[in-house]
Amino acid sequence: MASSSLDHTLTLDIPFETEAQASIAMRVLQPDPILRPQDFEVTYSTRGASLVVSVASVDDRVLRVGVSNIIDSIKTIVETADELSLQQ
């Protein structure tokens, strides 16, 4: 739950092919440490085959850096799954 000062938020909805892929992506991302937890919070969850990323930040600058990094990581996960042809 975001504290009151983290009032700039962005929620990403990433639809995968299967629930298993979305779950793998969530478990890959979850261990990533947050460098400035007082300025930036992120939670990962799944809804069916979708990965849901909820981000809260102290301002737009921190949000931009954090969200872009998260999307970069998700693209790497998607590319890896694609190369390995993870179908389950």
Place this chain on the structure above:
Amino acid sequence: MVSPSALYTAPDVSEKRFTVDRSSEKYQTTNGRTTGPSAHVLGAGQIDVDRPSDPKLLSDGRTPTPLSILRMELTGLQDDINEFLTERMELAKNKKLKTQSQADEQRIDKEITKLLDGGDDDDDETKN
């Protein structure tokens, strides 16, 4: 497979939703506009060793795989979000500069008014 989407909120704006337009070319590439080295750096001869790989194609050799489509759509969505937030950052910066400038003007006005009222002379008399 449906497309990725995003929803932004902030205290001073109503919700901003980001969606993918599959007919637009910016959602059909793995090379983003707001990620990777700048055109200036590349023009100087730098080689982008982290360049994203091209989309993987199905056996027909033309159609991208569903996960490659997702990666391309994420790339376009990332550009949209980055450009929107960069614009918001510029607005916030300009607002801050304007506020600072107004504060400076008020301070100078106050000092001039004080001088015109003879405040400076009073100080001199006190010292003497």
